[in-house]
């Protein structure tokens with residue numbers, strides 16, 4: 578099924594004040610069309626935000642509140658909110674009335690396209706909880722594959738749920754994911770602290786075919802990628818991660834110098850990773866301060882990866898490079914990560930922000 582059109586984009590108040598053109602023009606692979614939804618934008622507060630080309634309309638809604646917008650259920654339309662966590666961006670879909678995602682992986686690929694779609698690293702569905710949990714979170718990567726978990730995504734998920742349920746202040750939810758139970762907590766300052774559970778270190782469970790060399794884990798193990806021997810530590814946070822601090826040629830990476838687009842896919846599709854892998858390239862500033870760049874499975878280079886930052890701190894501890902509590906700098910900004918000795922759980926704290934509201938005909 579082709580995704581036909583973006584009907585409108587509405588901007589949250591902090592963005593609405595700006596007269597800059599926030600939303601990139603939406604073009605679909607099929608022709609654009611409009612319907613009655615457009616009449617909601619007949620009266621615009623800021624004419625600068627309206628693109629009145631025949632193919633598209635962008636405006637600020639005068640009369641629609643966020644909650645009533647999200648309550649809408651016109652058939653044939655998908656209402657969404659785009660969020661980001663440090664630039665790792667997602668299309669959030671209210672799927673609380675069904676255990677089937679409202680769109681297919683193929684449609685998700687189209688929506689995530691940055692030139693012909695809304696543009697995002699993935700689509701996240703807020704679904705009914707199972708086994709006594711409040712909610713279920715499912716996600717499609719921008720390539721249509723379905724990962725078990727998403728760290729930045731679950732922070733966005735928590736803020737999305739609070740918006741849907743009209744909740745304010747400190748809130749915590751139990752969320753069922755492919756990685757098991759995840760517990761995000763919205764804090765007073767709006768940041769979200771997430772109990773990400775225990776890391777999985779057993780090599781065959783990550784999964785990696787690299788031989789275990791420390792207990793059952795692959796720690797600082799050699800892997801040949803495109804003729805270069807890299808040292809990697811493999812960690813699963815429900816989804817697989819391969820963390821590297823260096824290779825034979827350079828033991829300590831300067832991550833800004835890496836050609837991520839060239840090397841990332843070679844790790845992702847390496848035969849040692851039967852479920853593919855996310856890969857984090859890390860530079861150590863101090864025992865409490867790391868910097869990483871990430872090549873994500875199914876999404877490529879992204880501005881941030883929450884599960885990746887957690888895996889990085891676990892790997893840094895295992896390799897004796899850092900303490901259990903670190904700030905991890907990502908291209909989109911910092912995350913605070915703690916791998917607690919008491920319960921073996923990893924805790925991640927960071928922001929999640931609304932970008933805009935919109936609808937597409939599907």
Ligand SMILES: N[C@@H](CCC[C@H](N)C(=O)O)C(=O)O
Nearest residue numbers: 724727728729816882883884
């Ligand atoms: N960006 C996410 C991870 C999303 C899933 C990943 N691409 C995978 O396939 O495992 C995060 O913030 O954790």
